[in-house]
Amino acid sequence: xxxxxxxxxxxxxxxxxxxxxxxxxxxxxxxxxxxxxxxxxxxxxxxxxxxxxxxxxxxxxxxxxxxxxxxxxxxxxxxxxxxxxxxxxxxxxxxxxxxxxxxxxxxxxxxxxxxxxxxxxxxxxxxxxxxxxxxxxxxxxxxxxxxxxxxxxxxxxxxxxxxxxxxxxxxxxxxxxxxxxxxxxxxxxxxxxxxxxxxxx
Numbered sequence: 034x035x036x037x038x039x040x041x042x043x044x045x046x047x048x049x050x051x052x053x054x055x056x057x058x059x060x061x062x063x064x065x066x067x068x069x070x071x072x073x074x075x076x077x078x079x080x081x082x083x084x085x086x087x088x089x090x091x092x093x094x095x096x097x098x099x100x101x102x103x104x105x106x107x108x109x110x111x112x113x114x115x116x117x118x119x120x121x122x123x124x125x126x127x128x129x130x131x132x133x134x135x136x137x138x139x140x141x142x143x144x145x146x147x148x149x150x151x152x153x154x155x156x157x158x159x160x161x162x163x164x165x166x167x168x169x170x171x172x173x174x175x176x177x178x179x180x181x182x183x184x185x186x187x188x189x190x191x192x193x194x195x196x197x198x199x200x201x202x203x204x205x206x207x208x209x210x211x212x213x214x215x216x217x218x219x220x221x222x223x224x225x226x227x228x229x230x231x232x233x234x
Contacts, residue, residue, distance in 0.1 A: 041195040041218040043227060044157060045110035046089050046174045049103060053077055053093040060091075065172055083172030102131070108145070109154050109177055111195060116142040116158040119194065123156070126190050148190055150181050177228035184214055184230045191216070200226040 050056045057068045057079065066081035068091065077093035094103050113119040116134050124130060127149035134144045141159040148154075181187045191197050196219040205213045210231040217226050 039218055040112060040114045041197050041227075042112045043109050043174070043177060044112045044159065047108045047110065047155075048089065048091045048106075049094055049098075049108060050091060050105050051094050051099065053079060053091055056091060081172075083170070086170060086173070088170070088173045106153060109174075110143065110157040111154055113156050113158055113195070116144060116156060119156050119158075120144055120146070122194055126194060128190065128194070148187060150183065150187060152179060152181065152187075179228070179230035180210075180233050181230060182233060184212065184232050187230055188214060188216070197227070200224075205231065 048056060048060075060066050060081065061068065065083055066089065067083070068079040068081050071078040071080050071090070079091045080087050081089040081091060094105070120130060120134065123146055129147040129149075129151075130144065131147060131153070132145035134142045136142050139160060141157060141161075143155050143157045145153065145155050179187060188199075197216045198219055198221075200215045200217040200221075200223040202212055202214045205211060210233060213229055213231045215226045215229045217223065
């Protein structure tokens with residue numbers, strides 16, 4: 034399915050790992066993904082597919098990357114209209130820039146960043162509309178969740194940076210972190226929530 038990659042959409046998911054072979058051996062039988070080398074020069078970057086549809090990426094962290102602070106993690110790539118303006122807004126709102134925008138021919142510009150509380154993600158300006166699976170496609174990430182120390186401040190940051198809107202919320206009780214807040218891309222129907230956020234109980 035061709036997506037427009039509107040501001041605030043999650044458009045890619047990537048695993049950064051210190052052992053790509055072990056990660057592949059774990060995820061392939063667990064989730065049914067099939068990995069293949071992407072052909073990216075000088076980088077061990079693999080593409081995970083399910084039923085012929087590309088759903089995730091996996092990158093082997095080099096020693097240099099690890100010395101620079103990179104650690105194993107799943108990273109969500111979020112589309113933005115302008116990478117430079119988004120980075121400026123991120124910094125202005127207290128976010129952190131870990132990696133300056135990197136351009137990959139035929140793919141787009143990407144920057145590794147974090148919110149004011151330290152949760153990492155990537156800002157991504159695609160070169161073109163990407164072929165993305167439907168959210169409920171088997172093997173595709175269909176929900177994102179932020180466990181944080183202050184969801185209200187986190188929401189203030191993300192809503193202003195990415196134009197996210199509230200879709201719904203529910204009271205989970207103080208023993209379960211209090212409010213569970215759900216969000217969507219700007220203008221999307223409430224039932225098309227991207228994910229949720231709540232405080233760590």
